[in-house]
Amino acid sequence: MRLDYKRFSISIKKRIAVLRITRIEKKNAIDTIMITEIADICRFLNNDENIGAVIITGSTDIFSAGGDIGDWGSLSTNVFVHSWLREGNLAFDALAGLKQPVIAVLNGPTLGGGLELAACADYRIGEVGCEIGQPETLLGVIPGWSGTQRLRRRFGGQIVRRMAIFGEIFSAEESLTLGLIDQLEETGDGLNAAISLAQRVLKRGQLATQVTKMLINYDEQDGSTKTLEMLAGQLIHSGDEVKEGILAFSEKRPPTHNKT
DSSP states (O other): OOOOOSSEEEEEETTEEEEEEOOGGGTTOBOHHHHHHHHHHHHHHHTOTTOOEEEEEESTTOSBOOBOHHHHTTOOHHHIIIIIIHHHHHHHHHHHTOSSOEEEEEOSOEETHHHHHHTTSSEEEEETTOEEEOOGGGGTOOOOSSTTTHHHHHHOHHHHHHHHTTOOOEEHHHHHHHTSOSEEEOTTOHHHHHHHHHHHHHTSOHHHHHHHHHHHHHHHOOTTHHHHHHHHHHHHHTSHHHHHHHHHHHHTSOOOOOOO
């Protein structure tokens, strides 16, 4: 496996791979480089029989602030749909489809694309102080990496409505109650808890665990997910709301979507 990724650091010890998002200066925001690296890492992990569990977490005190508006904001609609949305969906699908169980440690804010990334995991551990939400529509865009599909399957439609439509941001404690996370740990304790959980997984039959995960994923998958969100993203990206969202972001002011 490569160890010279620009957006991740990787350590492998006793059959457990730990991936850390290292784009600290951008609050671990997801850009095209990260998308490419996620896909590449997943190819390696799927081909490594010695790795039995995968942990993904953020560096410092944040998991991911979401998709990097500086990366996608200037894209043409065609490139936005066929590169940003398509490649992002393929990378996230690869992560969700890893043969190894994946544990996400949400060590801080987990928003937008960051939540879509966390939703690819089989188990989520949140640390006290993490916040979870989907702020995309505030910027005039939609959750485009299965944020209306995989998240609905994982957490239920009403929870997604509250985040994506009504803009609710949930605390770690609320997220545990709502099922957005499976386990709550004190700040700084999430990774150790994830390693303990991964060690428990390693005691089980490796092939049986992988096939069981595959069967669960098969039942949950919706083949129309990527097509639906790519079409919706194309519709929204070509409108005025996203232009206003990007302009407001650059001017550091609240967006004005409804002119009355």
